[in-house]
Amino acid sequence: MKDRSRCNLHGGKTVGAGAPKGxxxxxxxxxxxxxxxxxxxxxxxxxxxxxxxIDRTR
Structure with missing residues (x-):
């Protein structure tokens, strides 16, 4: 990820990008x-x- 502002695979701007915990x-x-x-x-x-x-009443 050298010289890039976004992840090449996932598109996240930082390492912690994505959904919050939980x-x-x-x-x-x-x-x-x-x-x-x-x-x-x-x-x-x-x-x-x-x-x-029901079974018992039959």
Whole structure:
């Protein structure tokens, strides 16, 4: 990168160029967040319990 003001590969002006730590720039919907995963797990548990009750009544 001699005699250049930008990185030849990435286009960043300095060594620390790019997204900040934690990369909140890529955060769009939270689909993979811890909270969302726990809600999905709870929903699956409720679904399993409900299907177990339905099976027992038949």
């Amino acid at each position: 990369n909140r720039n890529a955060w769009k919907h939270g689909e993979r967040s811890r909270e969302h995963k726990s809600i999905l797990e709870l929903a699956r548990m409720v679904e399993d319990a409900a299907s177990g009750l």
